[in-house]
Each structure stands twice: as structure tokens, then as C-alpha cells.
Amino acid sequence: MTPELAILWELHALDERLVALHDALAKFPAERAALGARVAGERNRLEAHARQLHDLQLRRRQREKDVTALQAEEQRFAKQQGLVKTNAEFQALTHEIDGARARRSDAETEVLVMMDEEQALETARPKLDQALREAEAEVGAKIAAIEAEEKRANDESAALEAQRARLAPQLPPGTRSRYERVRDSRGGRGVVAIAKGACGACYRGLAPQGLQEARKRDHVLICDGCGRMLVYPPDGE
Ligand SMILES: [Zn+2]
Numbered sequence: 001m002t003p004e005l006a007i008l009w010e011l012h013a014l015d016e017r018l019v020a021l022h023d024a025l026a027k028f029p030a031e032r033a034a035l036g037a038r039v040a041g042e043r044n045r046l047e048a049h050a051r052q053l054h055d056l057q058l059r060r061r062q063r064e065k066d067v068t069a070l071q072a073e074e075q076r077f078a079k080q081q082g083l084v085k086t087n088a089e090f091q092a093l094t095h096e097i098d099g100a101r102a103r104r105s106d107a108e109t110e111v112l113v114m115m116d117e118e119q120a121l122e123t124a125r126p127k128l129d130q131a132l133r134e135a136e137a138e139v140g141a142k143i144a145a146i147e148a149e150e151k152r153a154n155d156e157s158a159a160l161e162a163q164r165a166r167l168a169p170q171l172p173p174g175t176r177s178r179y180e181r182v183r184d185s186r187g188g189r190g191v192v193a194i195a196k197g198a199c200g201a202c203y204r205g206l207a208p209q210g211l212q213e214a215r216k217r218d219h220v221l222i223c224d225g226c227g228r229m230l231v232y233p234p235d236g237e
Contacts, residue, residue: 001217001234007170008220009231010190011179014160014167019188021153021160028146042132049128053121060114063107070104097160175220175229182228191229194221202226 001009049083074097081093137188175200197211204225206214214221214232221230 001172004172004175004220005217007167008113008179008191008229009234011121011164011167012193012231014164015183015191017030018157018160018164021157022188025150025153025157027149031146032143035142039132039139042128042135046128046132049121049125051126053118056114056118056121058116060111060132063111063114063140066107067104067111070107073100074104084105152227177190186226186228189228191231191234192223194230194235199225199228199230201228206230 037229077093077097077100081090081097084090084093137150168179171179179190181190186201188203194206194211194214198205202223202225204223206221210221213219214230217232217234223230
């Protein structure tokens with residue numbers, strides 16, 4: 001293998017790894033977003049629950065006021081009953097008192113039902129609190145793992161880029177500019193291995209003569225399909 005091909009082969013290894021790291025790094029934002037959404041979901045559930053309880057308490061207090069008002073109404077009618085002169089007036093007030101009493105009874109029943117509902121909501125609350133705490137802890141650990149992984153990938157990328165910066169200038173200028181240009185326009189892969197008689201990136205097959213030449217490993221071949229530089233692997237047969 002010529003020195004030029006040897007350098008290209010080394011660059012190929014660096015670039016393949018860089019592409020893999022880049023792909024891995026590209027997945028993290030979506031993973032973070034999904035984790036953030038999970039915590040937000042638990043928090044929303046808890047907030048909705050708190051709002052439901054608050055609304056219920058407001059309605060229950062309103063009904064308790066209704067009970068007090070209806071009680072006062074009953075008492076007022078009872079007092080009036082003591083002052084009326086006719087049987088008809090007395091009967092009318094009895095009717096009013098019965099009505100107020102029935103409405104009060106209904107309101108009291110509603111208050112009791114709402115108290116039960118409040119109790120049920122309060123009982124359910126610790127579970128929701130716990131679900132949120134668990135989600136926060138789990139997501140926190142996962143985010144920390146992602147950050148560690150991101151840092152590791154970024155550090156490795158930086159080290160690989162440094163190696164690339166050292167190797168690329170060792171190529172003949174024409175080869176180097178072609179390598180950089182193709183690499184930039186072809187998703188970070190400017191040099192690929194020939195595998196099974198074809199370009200390892202686009203799978204365009206090489207003509208038997210091209211393959212024959214590639215096996216000599218004495219000059220750079222260009223893929224007809226994608227324009228990448230092709231290297232016959234040193235360990236290929
Ligand atoms: Zn190709």
C-alpha cells in the first residue's frame with residue numbers, strides 16, 4: 001500500500017468513527033426532549049389534580065353557605081308563623097318551611113358527597129407526588145448519563161479531529177482537497193472501503209478490471225456511483 005493510500009485508510013477509520021459519534025450525538029436532543037416531556041406529564045397530572053381539589057373545595061364551601069342561608073330562611077319563616085292570624089297564612093309558611101328544609105337537606109347531602117370526593121382526591125395525592133418524584137429522579141439519572149455520554153463523544157470527536165488535522169496535510173494537495181470536498185458533501189465519508197467488490201458506501205460494483213487495480217493498492221480509485229475515494233482494505237484478500 002502506498003503512503004498516500006495508507007493515510008487515506010487511516011483517515012477512513014477516523015471518519016467512520018466520527019460519523020458514528022456524530023449520529024450518536026444527534027439522537028440526544030430527542031432523547032432529552034422525551035425525558036423532559038415525561039416529567040412535564042407527571043407535573044401536569046399533579047397540577048390538574050390540585051386544581052380539581054381546589055375547585056371542589058370552592059363548590060363545597062359555597063354549598064355550606066347555602067345550608068346556612070337556608071337554615072336562616074327556615075328560622076325566619078318559623079318566626080313569622082308565630083305572628084300570622086289565619087290558618088291559610090300558617091299553612092303557606094309551613095309549605096315554605098318544608099321547601100327550605102328540603103333544599104337544605106339536598107345541599108347537605110351534596111356537601112357530604114363533595115367531602116367524600118375531596119377525601120378521595122387527597123388520598124390519591126401522595127401517589128401522584130411519588131410518581132413525580134420517581135420520574136424526576138429517573139429522568140435526572142438518565143439526563144446525567146446522556147451528559148456523560150455526550151461529553152465522552154465530544155471529547156473523542158475532538159481527539160479524532162486533532163488526528164485528522166495532523167494526517168490530512170500529509171496527503172498530496174490534490175488528493176487532500178478531493179478528500180475534504182467529498183467528505184464535506186457526502187456526510188463525512190470521503191474515503192470508503194471496497195467490500196465485496198463494491199463501494200462500501202453506495203454499493204456500486206466495480207468492474208473486474210477496476211477491482212484488479214484496486215487490489216494492487218498503488219493508486220487512489222474513485223467510485224463511479226458516489227465520487228468517494230475507494231481503498232482496498234489492507235486485510236482484504
Ligand atoms: Zn460509491
